[in-house]
Amino acid sequence: MEKYKKSWEFHGRTLTVENGEIAKQAGGSVVIRYADTTVLSTATANNQAKDTDFFPLTVLYQEKMYAAGKIPGGFTRREGRPTEHATLTARLIDRPIRPLFAEGFRNEVQIVNTVLSCDPDASSEMASLFGSSLALCISDIPFNGPVAGVMVARVDGEYIINPSVEQEKNSDLNVTVAGTKNAINMVEAGAKEVSEEDMLKALMIGHNAIKELCAIQEEVIAACAKEKMEVSLYEINPIVKQLVDEKGAQRIREAVSIKGKLERYGKIDELIAEMEEEVAKLEWEDDKAREKAVKQAHEYGVEVEAGEVRRLISEEKIRPDGRGLDELRPLDSQVDLLPRVHGSAMFTRGETQVLSVTTLGPLSDAQLIDDLTTETEKRFMHQYNFPPFSVGEVGRMSSPGRREIGHGALGERALLQVLPTAEEFPYAIRTCAEVLESNGSSSQASICAGTMSLMAAGVPIKAMVAGVAMGLITVGDTYSILTDIQGMEDHYGDMDFKVAGTRNGITALQMDIKVTGISEEILREALAQAHKGRMEILDNMETAISAPRDHVSEWAPKMAQMMIPVEKIRVVIGKGGEQIDKIIAACDGIKIDITDDGKCVFYHTKQDMIDKAMQIVSDLIREAKVGDVYDATVSEVRESFAFVTLFPGTDALLHVSELAWTRVEKIQDALHVGDVIKVKVTGVDATGKVKVSAKECLEKPEGYVEPKKNFKPQGKPNFHEKREGANVERRVFKKKENAE
Numbered sequence: 001m002e003k004y005k006k007s008w009e010f011h012g013r014t015l016t017v018e019n020g021e022i023a024k025q026a027g028g029s030v031v032i033r034y035a036d037t038t039v040l041s042t043a044t045a046n047n048q049a050k051d052t053d054f055f056p057l058t059v060l061y062q063e064k065m066y067a068a069g070k071i072p073g074g075f076t077r078r079e080g081r082p083t084e085h086a087t088l089t090a091r092l093i094d095r096p097i098r099p100l101f102a103e104g105f106r107n108e109v110q111i112v113n114t115v116l117s118c119d120p121d122a123s124s125e126m127a128s129l130f131g132s133s134l135a136l137c138i139s140d141i142p143f144n145g146p147v148a149g150v151m152v153a154r155v156d157g158e159y160i161i162n163p164s165v166e167q168e169k170n171s172d173l174n175v176t177v178a179g180t181k182n183a184i185n186m187v188e189a190g191a192k193e194v195s196e197e198d199m200l201k202a203l204m205i206g207h208n209a210i211k212e213l214c215a216i217q218e219e220v221i222a223a224c225a226k227e228k229m230e231v232s233l234y235e236i237n238p239i240v241k242q243l244v245d246e247k248g249a250q251r252i253r254e255a256v257s258i259k260g261k262l263e264r265y266g267k268i269d270e271l272i273a274e275m276e277e278e279v280a281k282l283e284w285e286d287d288k289a290r291e292k293a294v295k296q297a298h299e300y301g302v303e304v305e306a307g308e309v310r311r312l313i314s315e316e317k318i319r320p321d322g323r324g325l326d327e328l329r330p331l332d333s334q335v336d337l338l339p340r341v342h343g344s345a346m347f348t349r350g351e352t353q354v355l356s357v358t359t360l361g362p363l364s365d366a367q368l369i370d371d372l373t374t375e376t377e378k379r380f381m382h383q384y385n386f387p388p389f390s391v392g393e394v395g396r397m398s399s400p401g402r403r404e405i406g407h408g409a410l411g412e413r414a415l416l417q418v419l420p421t422a423e424e425f426p427y428a429i430r431t432c433a434e435v436l437e438s439n440g441s442s443s444q445a446s447i448c449a450g451t452m453s454l455m456a457a458g459v460p461i462k463a464m465v466a467g468v469a470m471g472l473i474t475v476g477d478t479y480s481i482l483t484d485i486q487g488m489e490d491h492y493g494d495m496d497f498k499v500a501g502t503r504n505g506i507t508a509l510q511m512d513i514k515v516t517g518i519s520e521e522i523l524r525e526a527l528a529q530a531h532k533g534r535m536e537i538l539d540n541m542e543t544a545i546s547a548p549r550d551h552v553s554e555w556a557p558k559m560a561q562m563m564i565p566v567e568k569i570r571v572v573i574g575k576g577g578e579q580i581d582k583i584i585a586a587c588d589g590i591k592i593d594i595t596d597d598g599k600c601v602f603y604h605t606k607q608d609m610i611d612k613a614m615q616i617v618s619d620l621i622r623e624a625k626v627g628d629v630y631d632a633t634v635s636e637v638r639e640s641f642a643f644v645t646l647f648p649g650t651d652a653l654l655h656v657s658e659l660a661w662t663r664v665e666k667i668q669d670a671l672h673v674g675d676v677i678k679v680k681v682t683g684v685d686a687t688g689k690v691k692v693s694a695k696e697c698l699e700k701p702e703g704y705v706e707p708k709k710n711f712k713p714q715g716k717p718n719f720h721e722k723r724e725g726a727n728v729e730r731r732v733f734k735k736k737e738n739a740e
Contacts, residue, residue, distance in 0.1 A: 028139025035122035041131025104233030148213035149178030183517020193505035343457025356449035414508035467500035
């Protein structure tokens with residue numbers, strides 16, 4: 001294998017492809033260098049097809065901590081399970097690649113992307129997608145690529161390809177778009193209420209950049225590609241097809257039009273099971289052949305079902321449940337379903353139902369995100385749960401899988417755009433979407449329910465957000481766009497195009513397709529149809545709640561905040577947290593967050609506890625001023641002076657001469673620890689030490705004469721001192737060494 005290395009300039013950064021030196025035993029391998037980001041992408045396939053009814057493709061994205069110069073945490077100091085970001089990136093790579101394998105290809109394929117070096121401003125995600133496609137194209141695996149992806153951001157009206165971290169942070173639109181040189185086949189976007197036209201423009205700009213990357217890949221393929229392996233595509237036995245066509249196909253087609261999901265699926269399953277029994281009665285070579293034929297009878301029955309769904313929509317413009325192409329299912333919106341939670345709402349669309357619960361907490365409850373290059377806190381979390389009972393099945397209840405993580409991330413992106421800032425609403429916020437019933441579009445239902453539960457919880461969101469899933473059926477040159485797709489239309493259709501937004505614009509968008517790509521015309525029409533559906537959904541949601549509550553729930557933590565001088569933070573916290581622990585204990589477990597700039601935020605369900613804690617902190621940070629009078633408590637008595645506490649955190653010195661207008665011989669006779677005495681501040685030095693006087697708070701006795709002070713010269717003065725307003729000049733002479 002000859003070594004290959006070549007570089008190109010791509011939108012301000014150098015893109016380098018290397019092949020033939022690393023991971024040579026993989027089916028295909030490339031090292032992609034994009035600026036200082038380096039990714040190893042490999043693609044390997046088994047030679048034998050698996051006996052399965054789906055394409056066994058696995059895409060992995062591994063972030064090695066050494067890529068950012070870090071040592072992993074934890075006891076073992078090794079990378080553990082994939083992070084949420086790694087899981088989402090793997091999905092991002094899988095989605096545009098999967099449609100480009102041949103129908104019936106059943107060989108197991110594994111694509112592994114390993115980030116070896118990470119430059120925060122050069123996307124390792126896009127480098128991995130580019131590398132995955134290229135590794136497949138130069139391997140012996142049949143693949144109808146190349147495919148590539150870019151990120152598009154808009155900053156101050158300018159569209160930027162693969163923005164830096166800073167540019168992405170300052171943008172009002174962030175889109176990840178992937179596709180072939182001919183068409184787009186995957187989109188993931190978040191935006192601050194942008195128009196459909198602006199979103200479409202970003203997609204087209206992104207596709208132009210994708211064409212450049214595909215041209216680069218074609219150049220590498222011409223130099224490095226291996227000969228493709230011979231594969232036999234999976235086909236159903238013609239005998240099985242004939243039997244099903246003769247005895248059951250028409251009845252399956254009729255069952256597709258049954259309105260209810262469970263009734264429809266139940267009837268179709270019954271008919272397919274009948275076909276399986278008929279196939280099993282035929283003469284076969286052996287039990288293994290019979291078992292395979294029965295399995296194929298099931299697969300072909302599903303094909304007949306899918307074909308009828310597509311025919312109804314494309315030819316008769318009728319959907320399985322009788323709706324028109326742009327018609328929504330029946331909608332229902334409710335709030336305040338649960339008594340003790342901070343906010344709750346339920347959104348039902350046809351046979352899809354989601355309960356969303358919002359919980360508020362102190363900012364310290366924010367999720368810590370430790371990625372390769374940054375450590376950040378996420379104060380808003382939208383989490384999506386999909387239990388098996390929601391589709392009438394029995395299944396394992398475990399930690400969230402890739403699908404749940406992906407749907408949660410989409411909903412989070414849609415809602416994040418309308419949330420108040422931490423300064424405006426200093427709470428950590430969690431919305432939990434519980435899918436109770438599902439027949440398609442549950443991720444979009446979770447956005448609708450999430451919006452209403454946030455409003456019910458008193459979160460001052462800027463606008464209501466709703467989501468709708470669009471579908472597509474293509475037959476030849478004709479196509480039909482569907483609004484609010486249900487499960488059957490999603491499963492057998494060509495596109496799942498989710499659009500979420502407010503009345504003013506789009507906040508999130510996600511598109512996956514099963515064909516090689518879709519045109520600008522289809523995208524434009526789908527966005528317009530989605531806008532119409534979104535407005536109808538928002539109308540329904542507003543019947544349940546039209547504006548955020550002006551207060552949080554009585555069960556939610558109330559909040560108050562104050563600023564404290566930065567130099568006083570250590571006083572409030574105390575040595576080893578001793579002082580703040582005392583405040584928490586004294587105020588019924590109140591939660592207190594203190595930031596480095598001195599912002600102090602208090603959280604408790606009871607307002608009186610917040611008031612009490614704020615008073616304690618106010619006392620701790622108070623500064624004594626000359627002339628202030630306090631009822632001080634004696635804390636320590638010495639030989640000629642005492643220490644008195646003016647207020648928590650501030651002590652002052654009271655000299656025996658300042659105790660009374662008459663002479664006090666022994667201060668121990670006049671003061672004892674714990675005594676309360678009124679004092680007046682007479683001085684505060686540069687270090688903050690305070691002096692007080694008790695006699696200044698008393699009346700001078702009648703005829704009081706100020707005692708003369710003995711003059712004690714300090715050091716060895718050799719100057720003349722003239723007192724202002726005096727008629728006499730006093731000469732101070734230096735001591736002479738020899739007496740005169």
